[in-house]
Amino acid sequence: MADLQEPVSLPPKTQLLDENVVFSILGDPLRRKLLMVLARKSAQPAADLHKTHQLCSTVKHLAVMRSAGFVIMAANPADGRRALYSLSPAISAVVSECSVAFHFCFQSFSAEVSIGASVSPTKHQWNEDFVFDTLAEPVRRRLLLALARGGPQPAVNLQGAGGRTIDDTLKRLARMRTAGLVTMSDNQKDGRRNLYSLSPQVPLTTDGASKVIDFGFCVLRLG
Structure with missing residues (x-):
């Protein structure tokens, strides 16, 4: 391959x-x-x-x-x-x-x-079906892109991308945490609101003014 x-x-x-x-x-x-x-x-x-x-x-x-x-x-x-x-x-x-x-x-x-392509063995081996299933769901895709663009954010800041209610957003974020796409950490500025970030395993880089998520078989370039 x-x-x-x-x-x-x-x-x-x-x-x-x-x-x-x-x-x-x-x-x-x-x-x-x-x-x-x-x-x-x-x-x-x-x-x-x-x-x-x-x-x-x-x-x-x-x-x-x-x-x-x-x-x-x-x-x-x-x-x-x-x-x-x-x-x-x-x-x-x-x-x-x-x-x-x-x-x-x-x-x-x-x-x-x-x-039909293989990824470099040095990269995290993302499952193709899992990644495309995530991207096929509009809300999870928007959350992924919002975190790539904006970095760590509380769920309330992601509500515009995450659904009609904060509960919708939290449910999607919880599912993405379980899948290893998102991590949650304490918010030093507001202890009542945790911060959500892309997992370190998500291959996010910067190319000029663009952010790039490179899963190997799928590369997203964010303008």
Whole structure:
């Protein structure tokens, strides 16, 4: 598998996408696999894409991906009963021997996603399914980005990102603490309000004016 220590050259992407839609697609392991397969070889019938899954499940996922603008469907001139599926031209993909890299631009950040790639053994081994599941949930994603941008904060300061009530925010933060994404510490300025921070294991760095969260297979660049 490819090692992400070597940067992948991605084409420029100017079209802004809906982050909720993109991460809802990436949050499902089968959809990620379908993206990789279609990036490698376009114009395939669903029957050729369901190698390890039920055909009906594959067709349902392809329908969701079509609705999200990730996949297009065309008539099959060789077999009118089986439509052909391809990756949408709107999705930027760079294919290498062992992985496929995608580049997505959103309103306030961008994401570089490598499907099928390995991470450096020197990095914390984040579980791909877990990370994409977290990013697929809008509130947890907003909390992750808010902590990356703003550093340690009490829950009340995160309520705008964390939900309609402080209880919603605290529940999400508790789940993220259990998952190892967030830590909680005493607040020296206000003993009644604990401070929440990204876990030291979350690979947060600074690149110029941007913050970067690099999970290896998914890099978030915060403008």
